[in-house]
Amino acid sequence: MLDVEPLIQNELARLAPYDTDLPDDWGALLARAGINPAASPRRHRIRMLGLALAGLVVAVVFVAPALGLHPPFVDFFSAKHAPKRVVRQFAQLNLGGPRGMNPQAIPGQTRLITTYHLRNGKALPLWVTPTRRGGFCYILGGGGCLAPGARTHTEPGDLNPGVLDVARFSAWHARVIEGTVANQKTAKLELRFANGQTAALPLIWVSKPIDRAFYLYQLTRAQEKSSNRPTALVALDKSGQVLARVTSAFRLPPPWFNPNNVSNKADRRVILRSGPLSIAIAPSRTGGNCSWVRYRAATISSGCAPPRFLTTAMAGGLSHGTGFTSFDAQLKPDVARVVLRFQGGATVTLTPVDGFVLYNIPEASWPRGQRLIAAAAYNSDGEKLASEKFDPLQTGLYDCTKTIPLGAGLRTCP
Amino acid sequence: MIQGRSDRRLEEIESLYRDRLPHLVQVARAIVGERERAIEAVQQAFVGVIRSRDGFRGEGTLEAWVWRAVVNAARDASRQPLVVAGEEQDVAYEAPAAVQGLAPLIAALPERQRLVVFLRYYADLDYRTIADALGVEVGTVSATLASAHANLRTNLEKVRADA
Numbered sequence: 001m002l003d004v005e006p007l008i009q010n011e012l013a014r015l016a017p018y019d020t021d022l023p024d025d026w027g028a029l030l031a032r033a034g035i036n037p038a039a040s041p042r043r044h045r046i047r048m049l050g051l052a053l054a055g056l057v058v059a060v061v062f063v064a065p066a067l068g069l070h071p072p073f074v075d076f077f078s079a080k081h082a083p084k085r086v087v088r089q090f091a092q093l094n095l096g097g098p099r100g101m102n103p104q105a106i107p108g109q110t111r112l113i114t115t116y117h118l119r120n121g122k123a124l125p126l127w128v129t130p131t132r133r134g135g136f137c138y139i140l141g142g143g144g145c146l147a148p149g150a151r152t153h154t155e156p157g158d159l160n161p162g163v164l165d166v167a168r169f170s171a172w173h174a175r176v177i178e179g180t181v182a183n184q185k186t187a188k189l190e191l192r193f194a195n196g197q198t199a200a201l202p203l204i205w206v207s208k209p210i211d212r213a214f215y216l217y218q219l220t221r222a223q224e225k226s227s228n229r230p231t232a233l234v235a236l237d238k239s240g241q242v243l244a245r246v247t248s249a250f251r252l253p254p255p256w257f258n259p260n261n262v263s264n265k266a267d268r269r270v271i272l273r274s275g276p277l278s279i280a281i282a283p284s285r286t287g288g289n290c291s292w293v294r295y296r297a298a299t300i301s302s303g304c305a306p307p308r309f310l311t312t313a314m315a316g317g318l319s320h321g322t323g324f325t326s327f328d329a330q331l332k333p334d335v336a337r338v339v340l341r342f343q344g345g346a347t348v349t350l351t352p353v354d355g356f357v358l359y360n361i362p363e364a365s366w367p368r369g370q371r372l373i374a375a376a377a378y379n380s381d382g383e384k385l386a387s388e389k390f391d392p393l394q395t396g397l398y399d400c401t402k403t404i405p406l407g408a409g410l411r412t413c414p
Numbered sequence: 415m416i417q418g419r420s421d422r423r424l425e426e427i428e429s430l431y432r433d434r435l436p437h438l439v440q441v442a443r444a445i446v447g448e449r450e451r452a453i454e455a456v457q458q459a460f461v462g463v464i465r466s467r468d469g470f471r472g473e474g475t476l477e478a479w480v481w482r483a484v485v486n487a488a489r490d491a492s493r494q495p496l497v498v499a500g501e502e503q504d505v506a507y508e509a510p511a512a513v514q515g516l517a518p519l520i521a522a523l524p525e526r527q528r529l530v531v532f533l534r535y536y537a538d539l540d541y542r543t544i545a546d547a548l549g550v551e552v553g554t555v556s557a558t559l560a561s562a563h564a565n566l567r568t569n570l571e572k573v574r575a576d577a
Contacts, residue, residue: 008520008535008566026428029457033464035424221432265450297448 073205074113076128082110086127086139093137093145103145104132114204116140116216118174124216130209140178140216141169156248157232163244166233174218177230181213187238189215195228226252259290259302268292271353275360277326291356293328295321305330313385314338314377316357318397325366325398327375328358336380343371343392366398368414423467423476430480431460437537438484444532445488445525452488459487478546481539485529485547519569527562530555 082090090107110129117123128138137145146165163186165179181189181203189201203213222228229252235244259265259282267282276296281289290304300319316329327340331352338357340348342365350357365371371392377385395404400413435456443452463483470479520531526548533544534555541559545552 008531025457026431029431029460029464032457032461035464299449 074207076111076113076130076207076210079111079113082112082127082129086110089139090127090129090137103135103137103147105129105137105145106132113206113214118176118218120174122174124176126204126214126216128206128210128214134209136210136212138180138214140214141176146180158246158248159242160244161246164233164235164246166246166249168249175224176216176218177233178214178216179233181215181235181244182211183235183243184213185237186213186235186243188236188240189213190234190236191217191230192232192234193223193228194226194231197228201233259284259292259304262286262304263290272356272358274326274358275362276324277328277358277360279328279356279358281354281356289354291330293319293358295324303330314375314388316375317388318372318390320397323399325361326359327361327372328356329375329377331355331357331377332385334379335377335385338375338377340372341374341376343369343373346370361398366400368392371398423470424464426476427460427463427467427480430477434477434480434537438481441481441529441532441537442484442488442491444528444536445485446492451491455487455491456484458491459483462487474546475543477539478543481533481537481543481547482549519566522569523562523565527558527565530558531562534559 087107087110090105090110093105094102094107106129110127113126113128115123115125124141126138126140128136130136131145131147133147135145135147144167160183163183164181166177167179168175168177177191184205186203189203191199191201193199199217201215201217203215205213219230223230230250232245232247232250234242234246237243262285263282265282268280269282270278270280272279277300278294280292280294284290284304286304288305290302292302293300300321305315310330310332313332313335314329315331316327319326319328329338331338333355335352335355338350338352340350340359342348346365348359350359361372369392372390373392374387374389376387379385395414396412398413403412404414438456438459439449439452442455443449446452446455459480460483463480470476520528523531529548530544533539533547534541539547541552541555544555548555550558
């Protein structure tokens, strides 16, 4: 019998995306309820820094001083194999991405490295498998894949970006920082906070072919506040010398990022409609407009990038949902028109309205052979300012009547 | 004494609000279909919960009581027309970014089944809390969830057979 439970869990996120950008307005709620927020009895319990991750279970642990590794050290091939449902998740990792971006995970090699226990009692197993490219994929709440030597770009404030991988996720009302360390000389991994405090993060080293250490840290409520937030993750050797540092992952998003911070929804007006889609805008207090792209009553995306922050003359792309595939973009002021080019030679010219374009791609352009292949932005002199190409063979971008099997239980539109 | 108990309750409600807000909004959004309305529904529910906190008798958990308030507020909100920039439109639940697979099938479930699916797998509530939140028996939750599974399984197999 078909087991629908794992499928349900995978699909629910599509129906109602997890929203980490909600307003902290407890005071306003109290006021609405007729209670003076200043008289609220809440006692702020500032917890001590440090891990409260209880019951760290390591599958196979070897103390391996001869190797110069810091315990706990997990021998990958001695660790417990993953059950079928997890193997299938890794198989799906290979299939879900754009063409040419298959991480080539080896699902059958997936192992359980450890299980982290969050303060709320939730257990987070760390599943890891190597890839055919020499990297690895992992699932830990979220997860992903890393190719060997994939990260070379250095953001300001960072040092040796290939050494430290940082990811953040929220799940089961817990905020978690997790990732990997590549340099085996790392004797200490330190999370630094805006208030000057630090926390040492335990590492679990995993043998070849993974050859990395994993870490996980659950933020306390106090550490989620701006004044106490984490600001850097630092890898140190045994003499205290900094081997690698990441600060870019902890920077706060700019204030104009969130429409709720810088615009009034009461000022919102619809400027573009195309089929069931629309774009509404409202003035942003930081310049330009905030925008909301909507499919009927549902907001698909929103943002508030002032035009001066656009790094390209045309920032946008394709969106797809049940019943539609669309192109939308925010444009720099000097863009006079956007030309969409389709397979077979058809073109569509869009004229910007308040710096935006929107086009609901008609069903006639959904089949292969008719699809959108490029968008180009031109100024009033006909000079091309920006362009973007689209892969017409990318699966899952257009609705269809007959899906094709991708493998691992997944099907998609061709 | 009463004030002290009420204040403790308020702390517990605040704790729930801070811990569970994303999940509450998610489930409300599954009912009303629109983020801003979901947030407003959750806030409206909490205003009611705060005001009537002294009336909570401990029959079931406080979390279940809060969930019940949120579900009711979201249901009320879903019946009201949406007003955006001067225009009015009827709002039905839609799956905005469902691509393929189960998402459209979950969206098409009867409301009670869909709600139980969300509360179970998204909000991660146990059967007892779901039952308290919806004002039904635990057995009803179990049966509703089983019906949802059966519906999804049947429809998914049908989709696959048709493909």
